[in-house]
Amino acid sequence: MSEKRIKIVENILNANDQIALKNRQRINEAGVYSINLMASPGAGKTSFILATIKSLLNENIQIGVIEGDTAPVTIDSDKISAAGMPAVQVNTGGQCHLDSVMIENALDQLPLDDLDLLVVENVGNLICPAAFKLGTHSNVLIASVPEGDDKPYKYPNIYRGLDVLIINKVDLLPYLDFDMDYFRKGVEMLNPGLQTFAVSCKTNQGIEDWLTWLRLRISKK
């Protein structure tokens, strides 16, 4: 019997990343633009998707939604379906994030060729979703002001990988001790020049600026 040490150096999430690449290819071939929407629970992910859908419905832009939840509840997907768009509910069985295999399966259940935009609503969590690539084009985080202004300092990893930051519920700013300069300084440290939209899904403030950004990406696909 001989003992030996074998050098490997293989990324532990390699299998997930490979399937994410395949998902990306599939989404590209269908000519769809896709976003991975992340946030903590209650930041307003579903309201934000509904606000986006409501505005784009009249523009002949077809949107599909993949809803990730840790339990088999269809509250979110029912709301999306009621708004007139195809939605697939993915129950992660308690797992804290969506992974690329779940997206691969969900894509089978969507009329991908008929879509212009695919929105993946990740599980409400600021840690785990940052580690798992899904194959979507851009990572979007919703930070709502009631969560506090220290989140970039406490959850640096999710801010580093972002393409767009949505600051939601800004209509509540007069009632909160949210220091916007402190918050933005933390974001700037982690992700200089990050595209940011301050919005309120309640009053529709700022939504049009976000839609302008989004329309441009969709039209390029």
Next chain:
Amino acid sequence: MHELSVTESVLEIACKHAHNSKAKKVTDIHLVIGRLSSIIDDSVQFYWDTISKDTICEQAKLHFRREPAVLVCLECQTEYNLEDELMPCPNCGSAKIRVLSGDEFFLESIGIER
């Protein structure tokens, strides 16, 4: 808490390389985990003991090498470690920083018996 899926990936990669190397048994697993990869050693160990049963990796010892998250100040080039919360440069206070390392998350090597 995504240690279960992560531990399953570790097992899969280790078994694949063990079979390729015609190993009889895997004795050690060497993992490298950066500070920014939020993975808890004890939790990985807990799942490992369960899922490695009846595989070539059963009873293999897990070794964790922790790598710090190193930041560099873009103004004064001071390098410093990210401890708990994100901090501006401790030397000049600048917020213009870049993350140099801390994302590591890989299986470095395995110890086997043939």
